[in-house]
Amino acid sequence: MPNTDPVKVYEQGLTWIKPSFLWMMYRCGWATKEGQETVLAVEITREGFEWALRHACLSHFAHGVHADQAAWKRDLRRAPTRVQWDPERDLHLNPLPHRSLQLGLAGDAAQCYADEWTVSITDITERARAVHALVRENDLGAAENLLPVERPYPAGDDLLAHLRA
Numbered sequence: 001m002p003n004t005d006p007v008k009v010y011e012q013g014l015t016w017i018k019p020s021f022l023w024m025m026y027r028c029g030w031a032t033k034e035g036q037e038t039v040l041a042v043e044i045t046r047e048g049f050e051w052a053l054r055h056a057c058l059s060h061f062a063h064g065v066h067a068d069q070a071a072w073k074r075d076l077r078r079a080p081t082r083v084q085w086d087p088e089r090d091l092h093l094n095p096l097p098h099r100s101l102q103l104g105l106a107g108d109a110a111q112c113y114a115d116e117w118t119v120s121i122t123d124i125t126e127r128a129r130a131v132h133a134l135v136r137e138n139d140l141g142a143a144e145n146l147l148p149v150e151r152p153y154p155a156g157d158d159l160l161a162h163l164r165a
Contacts, residue, residue, distance in 0.1 A: 014082070014104035015113060017042070017052075021148050022089040023100050030132035031125050041122045041148070048117025052081040052103055053159050059084040059104065065164065080109035083163050091135050091143055101153075124148075 018024045028036035057079035058065060058072070066072035076082065082104040087095035105113050127146060134143035 020100040
């Protein structure tokens with residue numbers, strides 16, 4: 001597992017895990033944005049994902065979660081992972097009233113993700129393009145049938161309590 005030394009500061013770039021297919025399509029523009037033309041489905045271990053959640057800090061200050069801005073900034077600098085909650089998306093990539101977790105990994109956490117937690121990597125670019133084509137044709141039923149099965153993660157309160165107000 002990554003080093004959890006509380007004085008270590010993580011300020012380098014982040015690798016983001018986006019567990020929602022449609023949120024990822026929003027982010028990469030259905031694999032059409034420059035530099036984002038390939039979509040990969042990365043399967044990781046439950047142990048790694050839960051370690052990342054346990055050691056995460058919110059990417060933004062939240063009253064009720066952090067004592068004050070200074071405490072949040074200190075936690076953010078030291079955390080090997082961070083969480084942001086973004087609106088989930090529909091097939092037209094419009095925001096929905098519920099949110100999906102995005103998980104940013106830095107330093108040792110990103111290294112563990114690449115070297116230890118990753119189980120498989122599958123190129124799903126063609127699937128993304130096929131869903132997009134069906135959405136453009138307004139064949140939403142067929143598009144929904146191509147979506148990956150996604151279920152809420154069975155995270156107990158102990159795993160996410162420090163990330164909720």
